[in-house]
Amino acid sequence: MSDHSLYSERQTILVVDDTPDNIALLSTLLKDRYKVRAANNGERALAIAAGQPRPDLILLDIMMPGMDGYEVCERLKIDPHTADIPVIFLTAKVQVEDEEFGLHLGAVDYITKPISPPIVLARVETHLTLKRARQFLQDRNAYLEAEVWRRSREVMAIQEVTIMAMASLAETRDNATGNHIRRTQHYVRVLAQHLRHHPRFTAALNDETIELLFKSAPLHDIGKVGIPDRILLKPGRLTPDEFEIMKTHAALGRDAIAAAERYLDTPDSFLRFAREIAYSHQEKWDGSGYPEGLWGEQIPLSARLMAVADVYDALISRRIYKPALPHEQAVAMIREGRDQHFDPDIVDAFLECAEQFRTIAARFADDEQVWRHTLEQVEAALSDETIVLGGDTGAR
Template sequence: MTNDDLRPLLLAVDDTPENLALIVELLRADYRLRVATNGVDALRLAAGPVRPDLILLDVMMPGLSGFEVCERLQADPATAGIPVIFLTALSSVEDERHGLQVGAVDYVTKPISPPILEARVKSHLRLKASADYLRDKAVFLESEVSRRTRELSTIQDVTIQVMASLAETRDNETGHHIRRTQHYVRVLAESLVAHPRFSAALTPEAIDLLFKSAPLHDIGKVGIPDHILLKPGRLDASEWEIMKTHAAVGREAIEHAEQALGIRVDFLRYAKEIAYGHHEKWDGTGYPQGLAGDAIPVSARLMALADVYDALISKRVYKNAMPHAVAAGLIVEGRGSHFDPDVVDAFLLRQVEFERIAAAYKDD
């Protein structure tokens, strides 16, 4: 590429060959030039594969007037950013006002004054270069922010999965429980977005955060002794009391992580709600706080059903896996006692999807 190729490209549009010759003679030392003698050709060249950096446009031309050409240039996203300078014999204030209104950046009257034309062209090319730089920089920054956001989200997802897997590997019976419950929660949340009791809480952003944080619901199990967590049978009363502490242990672990970060993180708020509250029951007989009804966070109510359903359909040392129909029946029995009635209704509407999720993430 030669230095000449790097010079700005101008498009001069005038139906008078003498005027075009004069423009070319004045500007060819510093710029590359293309010419058109009518509006149709001007629009074609302006939208071509090599677009001009600036257009010098006559107003009075046969066919399309310069004003009409400028309006069409402005209406096309491909050419709207090309600055237009009118070069015209129309010298009234009203003509100049109209030219600027249709999108021109400047209005120069004929006969052409070489110093004025050269100065105006140079000034508007500098302005365009600055605007292009700022636009390109904005696009780059937006792309960089998007890239960093995706990177951060990926790091969060990986961190969550590692933490959740740590708890899962200590409980050798859970298999793909974490993945299944994560999807169950999303299905329930999406079913309730239009419900007046849930619409404010279950925004699209909130549902994404719920899905992201759901795998941490049993993170507190890392604090339960092996002889209890891995006991091949039912727990006695004292062991059960220790097992129930995993809800508080989980919340405290997430709080410690949040304190280490030094900032509040939205998805960790949901993670704490779920870890601490998913064993609460609608009638107040759950643990650890004995919350009832709407005092239980929405996120915890969704996980409560997801967690119990998955436990029912999964094989354990002390029980066989239940068929979906039996598990669904027990969920219905818990409507209004164990579970929020509306969450149970959402489950019944989407239970086919629960079955699909269970099949897709079936334990080995």
């Protein structure tokens, strides 16, 4: 190995002393092991410490004219660029209170003059070793934090892909609902964010929960993949028997998501809200909904949020079995459903956020070409069916 490479790998020691003889003595002592730089006053020491490359350790005299060593140390520790540089005081002061004050300012050690060469070399090497260890731990922690962030992003991406892949199954059955699932997830997030500081909901709604609710919302109708086309796409009133079949989509959706969760083998999977929403978003606050006739807070919060989002969007959207209603009329109908269909506090939040709902609806408006294509699909799928025209008997 060349002398140059040996020199370049050496750590740098800054010697600060106003006496040339002391600088010469320390430089001679250290030069065979370290790269040595020198400053004969505090201002020069601060300039060198702030420059590049920064010293790895500073040997600092206390009694200097102008800026003494205490002030130099204090200013080094205030500056975030130099705060981590170990400082060892070199001084003729031998009082305990002097040493205590220096350590209080941030120095790592205190060596009295006249110096003992073996002690100086031992103390310098000890503190450089400690600094290397601290730097290693800092670098390791930074690496681990970056790795955790990277893996968290991977997990989030897997969650999003999994949910959207499952949601796309329902969308392939009914193309007209493609933007519906996008609108409803944004509605749910708006409601949850608005309610997060409400006394009834603050314990349940935090950033993580709201993000999972947003991701889970697209799966609310995943169970409709199991509903026959003659019922799902029927452009007229469902018979009582057909409506009973339609209602099974809640259990079908829950079971499909539960099956996916079993493969995850975790006690509290990211799909838990999706399972709740799929199964319970057709329940009503007064107990008149399905599939179990739950009422009030028996209904999971995730499903209560989705109920408002889903009904509002169903009202303002054109479907094969109904025309679209104006925003104002949809808002009025949600208001009328307070304490009956919907959680009253969630309705109040909806009324305060109604303009945000209108904005979301406009942003993700249905494509007319997709709508016409859907009608063609319906006509093809039901060409051999006898269709009874009229109003729908229940929410789909």
